[in-house]
Amino acid sequence: LIHLKVDGHPVKVAPGATMLDAIKKSKSHVPTLCFHPEFDPKAVCRMCLVDVKGWQKPVPACRTKAEDGQEIVTNSKELISFRRRDLQFLLNRHPNDCMHCEASGNCKLQDLVQEMEVEDMWPKKTSRGSPSHPEHTLHDHTSPSIYRDMDKCIECGLCVDACSAQKINAIGFAERGSGMLPITAFDKPLKDTGCISCGQCTLRCPVGALIERPDWHRVLDVLDSRRKVTIVQTAPATRVAIGEEFGFEPGTVSTGRLVNALRMLGFDHVTDTNFSADLTIMEEANELLERVSGKREGKLPMFTSCCPGWINYVEINRPDLIPHLSTTKSPQQMHGAISRYGPIAKKIAEETKEEPYIVSIMPCTAKKDESVRPGNRGDIDAVLTTRELAKMIRHRKIPFASLPNDGVFDSPMGESTGAAAIFGASGGVLEAALRTAADALGLGGTVEYKGVRGVDRGVKVITIKGLGSVAAVSSIGSAIELLSDDDWKEKYLMIEVMTCPGGCLGGGGEPKSDDPDILQKRMRGIYHIDSTSAIRKSHENKEVQKLYDDMFDGKPLSHASERMLHTTYAP
Ligand code: HC0
Ligand code: SF4
DSSP: EEEEEETTEEEOOTTTTTTHHHHHHHHHOOOOOSSSSOOOOOOOOOOOOOTTTOOOOEEGGGSBOOOOOOEEEEEOOHHHHHHHHHHHHHHSSSOOOOGGGGGSSOOHHHOOOOOOOOGSSOOOOOOOOTOOOOOOOOOOOOSSSSSEEGGGGGOOOHHHHHHHHOOOEEEEEESTTTTOOOEEGOOOOOGGGTTOOOOOOHHOSSSEEEOOOOHHHHHHHHHOOSSSSSEEEOHHHHHHHTTGTOOOOTTOOOOHHHHHHHEEEEEEHEEHHHHHHHHHHHHHHHHHHHHHTSSSOOOSSEEOOOOOOHHHHHHOOOOOGGGGGBBEEEEHHHHHHHHSSSSHHHHHHHHHHOEEEEEEEOOOOOHHHHHHHHHTTTOOSEEEHHHHHHHHHTTTTTTGGGSSSSOOOOOOSSOOOOOHHHGSSTTTTHHHHHHHHHHHHHOOOSSSSGOOOOOEEEEEEEEEEETTEEEEESSHHHHHHHHTTTTHHHOEEEEEEESSSSSSOOOOTSOOHHHHTTHHHHHHHHHHHHHHHSSSGGGOHHHHHHHHHHHHHHTTTOOOHHHHHHHOOOO
């Protein structure tokens, strides 16, 4: 271990640790703006400059190694006044209209202004436009999922890191050196770039320059007007992350609190996307078996189709892979279709002669994009991220943290199994499909396929006797690597791709976090739901069985289910 002192107090850290790690272990604190544990430190914001006894100049703590015997000073008068000047410099180029900013209350710049008490230095006039880069597109609202308001950009580069970690590179630096501004390739509107709407950039942006398209205001308007009957669905990965916004430990399972909060917001029917995750497995597992037996068109290996960032990637970059994509709609879109045409909608029509207003709560920004795809348009009226839901809850002063964790979903469209719960984690869709396919083939054996679990970027492979090898890919960058040669075509029967590292629980619409173990913690929550579920296989979901009897001629891949639960893709 390395022994050093921070502001006079002894601290021990492991070899390789940075000064910032040491400071975090101590009672001291230095602010950071451009640092995130997922990426290499760039030290451009200069907020974490510290002095070291005997050293001539201050150094950035984020990227300077801790060494034996160092005596670090974090808070000298000079350092504090340097930080305040630096902040003032940023504020001079910033619109400073927090009152209208979606990031307000969840913005590192705003927090720092308060922490460093530089409110007085705030320019009185809001300055629209970026004086250093008037030529670049500042306001880009062309994407159905992501808004760019670049006059709020503080040039920390975390969005560039995020997009490059995804190997998409839709945004990059316009210039090197001073005055770097992240822009799209050729300064095109985002919708005309290779952006797949994954939202990883919005997850890392410390301010309000990159955000999910805000739809929560119009949903609140509908709820307030009470003119429409509303149906809301909530995704597998939302329930293990929403609590973070209200002080719960990451991974805390808040399903009951979430249901209660949605009812208090005024939603008339609170339903579970997990119900439709079970339905998805019924279609997708049977689709796989029919492709294997040659009864159905479509190539092997079959790719999962529930991740809209992945679908965007294939359509934009690899249309040759379309025949490999499962035609099964995602749970969100199946749920949208059944909300629009199924039993709840029928009842609403009988009582009010109206159509319902349908909302989904997702950990994902690309789900906004998915809901307006040609084959889906109209089923879902608004898609909100987990972060947007948290804003609504705060806006309505609902005391989420003190709500009992006992709310239950409506029935129908509320029952789900452990197989549905694990959709929220990388490998989960595959594991859920295996549980059903293995039973259909009479393979028996295990419920758990632990080899496909895990949140790190990369590819996990397992081989099932009597079936073949299957792979789960965590992050689009890892999928791009896997697809770079043709090996995969021979090796696997089925491949799950999740765009975001860790799967939906690492989605671009989840709460922002600087915790390096955040994905692990949320994953534990997901598998806890599964292991404590009474029913753990999708085909044993009673509500799903009844839905097949009532709407889909009693079986998956029937004529009726092909019409409502499957989709097509186009380059
Ligand atoms: Fe997912 Fe889904 S599991 S994509 O990650 O399949 O967003 O949580 O809702 O639709 O169920 C996201 C999460 C979903 C869908 C489901 C799938
Ligand atoms: Fe890149 Fe994803 Fe952001 Fe698009 S949404 S710019 S692909 S990180």
